[in-house]
Amino acid sequence: xxxxxxxxxxQALTKVYGSGDVQVVAMRDVSFTxxxxxxxxxxxxxxxxxxxxxxxxxxxxxxxxxxxxxxNDLIADGPRPMGDLRSYRRRFIGYVLQKANLIPxxxxxxxxxxxxxxxxxxxxxxxxxxxxxxxxxxxxxxxKNLPYMLSGGEQQRVAVAxxxxxxxxxxxxxxxxAALDSxxxxxxxxxxxxxxxxxxxxxxxxxxxxxxxxxxxxxxxMEDGILRSNHASGTKEG
Amino acid sequence: xxxxxxxxxxxxxxFSLTAVGIGMLLMIVMGMGGIYRGLIEEATLLVDRVGxxxxxxxxxxxxxxxxxxRIPRKLEDRLQAVxxxxxxxxxxxxxxxxxxxxxxxxxxxxxxxxxxDKGEWLPLVSGRHLGASHxxxxxxRTLGLQLGDRVPLGKNVYTxxxxxxxxxxxxxxxxxxxxxxxxxxxxxxxxxEAIRLERNARRARVARIDWGKTEPKLLERAELPSASLPAIxxxxxxxxxxxxxxxxxxxxxxxxxxxxADVTVFTREQQNELLLKGVVDRSRRQLGLFRGILIVVxxxxxxxxxxxxxxxxLHDIAMLKLIGARNSVILSLILQQAxxxxxxxxxxxxxxxxxxxxxxxxxxxxxxxxLVFLALIVAAMSVVASVLGIWKAMRAEPxxxxx
Numbered sequence: 260x261x262x263x264x265x266x267x268x269x270q271a272l273t274k275v276y277g278s279g280d281v282q283v284v285a286m287r288d289v290s291f292t293x294x295x296x297x298x299x300x301x302x303x304x305x306x307x308x309x310x311x312x313x314x315x316x317x318x319x320x321x322x323x324x325x326x327x328x329x330x331n332d333l334i335a336d337g338p339r340p341m342g343d344l345r346s347y348r349r350r351f352i353g354y355v356l357q358k359a360n361l362i363p364x365x366x367x368x369x370x371x372x373x374x375x376x377x378x379x380x381x382x383x384x385x386x387x388x389x390x391x392x393x394x395x396x397x398x399x400x401x402x403k404n405l406p407y408m409l410s411g412g413e414q415q416r417v418a419v420a421x422x423x424x425x426x427x428x429x430x431x432x433x434x435x436x437a438a439l440d441s442x443x444x445x446x447x448x449x450x451x452x453x454x455x456x457x458x459x460x461x462x463x464x465x466x467x468x469x470x471x472x473x474x475x476x477x478x479x480x481m482e483d484g485i486l487r488s489n490h491a492s493g494t495k496e497g
Numbered sequence: 498x499x500x501x502x503x504x505x506x507x508x509x510x511x512f513s514l515t516a517v518g519i520g521m522l523l524m525i526v527m528g529m530g531g532i533y534r535g536l537i538e539e540a541t542l543l544v545d546r547v548g549x550x551x552x553x554x555x556x557x558x559x560x561x562x563x564x565x566x567r568i569p570r571k572l573e574d575r576l577q578a579v580x581x582x583x584x585x586x587x588x589x590x591x592x593x594x595x596x597x598x599x600x601x602x603x604x605x606x607x608x609x610x611x612x613x614d615k616g617e618w619l620p621l622v623s624g625r626h627l628g629a630s631h632x633x634x635x636x637x638r639t640l641g642l643q644l645g646d647r648v649p650l651g652k653n654v655y656t657x658x659x660x661x662x663x664x665x666x667x668x669x670x671x672x673x674x675x676x677x678x679x680x681x682x683x684x685x686x687x688x689x690e691a692i693r694l695e696r697n698a699r700r701a702r703v704a705r706i707d708w709g710k711t712e713p714k715l716l717e718r719a720e721l722p723s724a725s726l727p728a729i730x731x732x733x734x735x736x737x738x739x740x741x742x743x744x745x746x747x748x749x750x751x752x753x754x755x756x757x758a759d760v761t762v763f764t765r766e767q768q769n770e771l772l773l774k775g776v777v778d779r780s781r782r783q784l785g786l787f788r789g790i791l792i793v794v795x796x797x798x799x800x801x802x803x804x805x806x807x808x809x810x811l812h813d814i815a816m817l818k819l820i821g822a823r824n825s826v827i828l829s830l831i832l833q834q835a836x837x838x839x840x841x842x843x844x845x846x847x848x849x850x851x852x853x854x855x856x857x858x859x860x861x862x863x864x865x866x867x868l869v870f871l872a873l874i875v876a877a878m879s880v881v882a883s884v885l886g887i888w889k890a891m892r893a894e895p896x897x898x899x900x
Contacts, residue, residue, distance in 0.1 A: 317899075319899060320896065345821050349820070360816045360898055362816065364504045364506070369503065373498055374820050377826065405507070421820070
């Protein structure tokens, strides 16, 4: 059953690595729903299963069991993908990782433009949209710079612009502020919030950084592959 | 957006150096083909330039370019009398190595049947053809001689009156042209001591026979110069070149000469074929094999370079996959770089070859066909070489960026 306001529905997702005697359960029976325009923090110690959850929602890894619904589309039902995952990733998902991972031989503008062109947007339109996004994220003055010429914060902003380029339904961020100082880290988190609220994009951020939790609408906490808590920011559920 | 060009722009110096390296390899491949063409050209050059219709050589031999051929010069007169023959001229060829101005001077001597043949058929770049029956020579410029140089050969000194270009023997030596008599003088140049010893030996041989013991005049005659003794044949020539009259049937002339038991006759085409199949064939096969090996080596090196370039980009390729790039985007990135590397390598090979090949001691001839053939090989090589890189790129997982 799908809901029109739900951006992502995760239903009993389980991920097991390995087989036979060497099985490792990375994530067990995780269920939750993310709404459109919601900013969600995913907390948990190392090895809690945060990255596994992100890679499954991000259509990089198939779940061992459970369902994943993005918008109204059933994307995965168990290990069997329901379509071309790369195409889904292209259209529905944006990624921001710990490192910006910008293509080093492309300028800031070209990095964003490429994400659009990959999604069959023509060069001129892609260029205009990329320029708009970079302006909006405050790096409009660095469009012609190669990644190595940008600071860590600027690189991360370009990565956010790239993630938003195709107006995805979901942006997944894995420790996006780990390489930044606290001030720049908070700026990036605030950026996610404004992006989510202004663009209606759902943002899910896996983080260890508890200093910026006030920015998020909701907080999910994982431990040992199990979703322990799912509560609105400022409250605490069991 | 063309990712291949942008990557090249970003790593321009490395790409340029790689292209130069590939270019040098391709230049060697191109050069091997050129040396092969040069070998054929050199082998058939003289036969084609001399323009004789028939080559009359020593019986049972394959002619002066394949082995030693000695026939009497008077054969010229016999051949002149054959119906259908327009002209017959003696031809001498052999190689000599002497010293000139303190440097070794190795050349292939050719004797021209003066005055009928003054070397008018030679492509002179300076000077003139032979203008006197003695002591003049025309030299190929690879011999390093200048107009007016005086070259001592045997007991005489020869003046360079003409310079030719691209006239090589099959062994790659520059050709030098003299009148027939001068060429024989150079070939049969004996020292005074050798002549005296030969005359004494001749006298001793006559003295041992009864006739010599009873005829003192015979002993005296044995000591005379060889040319004045009818029993000793004059020096032999290498071949006699026959020109057939216009309108005459070459086959009937051949048929007439094939009945002669002391000579063998070849047409110009047969002489060329003998040269190519006999003398050049091994070199041709050797060059061909070497060229093949070079192409394989170049392809392997190119594959390794492209593989390394791909390995360096593996993280970026995984990122491209993560953001949803189709395989065609990644494939074209690698393939385009491989083809661009091939194209630039080919251009560098061509330009460097244009500059380097003329400096080679032997001719390196690059034909249009060879250039097209090599271009096709480079295109195929680029595609094949990129397979390893493409295979590696296709195995890259978006996970690699996330983890």
